[in-house]
Amino acid sequence: MGGRRRRTRRAHPAPAQPDRRVPWHPxxxxxxxxxxxxxxxxxxxxxxxxxxxxxxxxxxxxxxxELGVRTEEESVLDDLLADLGH
Incomplete structure (x- = not known):
């Protein structure tokens, strides 16, 4: 494919090497x-x-x-929106 990189979504969290230049919190x-x-x-x-x-x-x-299943943002949308409302 001419050197193009394929992007994939990881089900498990990415390695714990956050970008130290950008403050972030999961x-x-x-x-x-x-x-x-x-x-x-x-x-x-x-x-x-x-x-x-x-x-x-x-x-x-x-x-x-242990649980081995994928969760999507849509399944916890009410919780996420409630967080934004505070």
Whole structure:
């Protein structure tokens, strides 16, 4: 393909190497948030990809591995909108 890179979306968090020049904070991306999202989406598709670490929540990779399903933003939209309303 002429040197073009293919972009893929990871089901597991990217390696915990945040860009130190840009302050950031994961929003609703903790083990507790993930477990809650999975409980509300019983028909979620399985995770794919390679597990990695999450510096902001060491329990997240374990939760992802244990539950093994993908969650989409749409499944937690009410929670996200409620956060924005505060």
């Amino acid at each position: 929003w609703r991306y903790t083990a507790a948030d993930y477990r809650s999202a999975v409980a509300s989406a019983p028909l979620a598709p399985p995770l794919t990809g390679t597990p990695t670490t999450a510096a902001w929540d060491p329990d997240l990779p374990t939760a992802l591995t």
